[in-house]
Amino acid sequence: MKSKLNWISDLQWCIDNDWQVYLVPGTFFDHRVAIRKGGITSQGKDYRCDRYGIEYYSSEIVGSKSYRTQQQAMEGMQDVYKQLRKKYEITL
Numbered sequence: 630m631k632s633k634l635n636w637i638s639d640l641q642w643c644i645d646n647d648w649q650v651y652l653v654p655g656t657f658f659d660h661r662v663a664i665r666k667g668g669i670t671s672q673g674k675d676y677r678c679d680r681y682g683i684e685y686y687s688s689e690i691v692g693s694k695s696y697r698t699q700q701q702a703m704e705g706m707q708d709v710y711k712q713l714r715k716k717y718e719i720t721l
Contacts, residue, residue: 639710642718649673650709652702653691660702662709663691 643650649668653661667687671677677685692709696702 636707636710639707639714642714643710644669646717648713648717649687650706650713652699652706654699655695658695658697660696660699661692661694662696662702662706663689664709664713665689 640650647667647669649665651663651673653663655661665671665673665687667685668689671685671687673687675686675688679685694705696705
């Protein structure tokens with residue numbers, strides 16, 4: 630139960646810090662996980678300008694690890710949440 634709560638906490642941290650983590654479906658045996666810093670505010674696009682003229686940028690980084698099924702890739706996303714939080718979380 631504790632591990633389930635940890636990945637949910639990591640997911641919430643990613644959302645709060647504007648990290649978009651998602652599945653890139655591919656052909657058979659070729660599903661990957663991708664991330665975008667700033668992906669939430671840019672609405673998943675490389676560039677977006679809102680009605681007030683504020684510009685948002687992000688770029689997609691697709692992981693190198695391939696998964697056999699989408700379910701395995703979704704499970705791999707939990708590790709990505711944890712890695713992002715561990716690398717970028719500021720501890721005071």
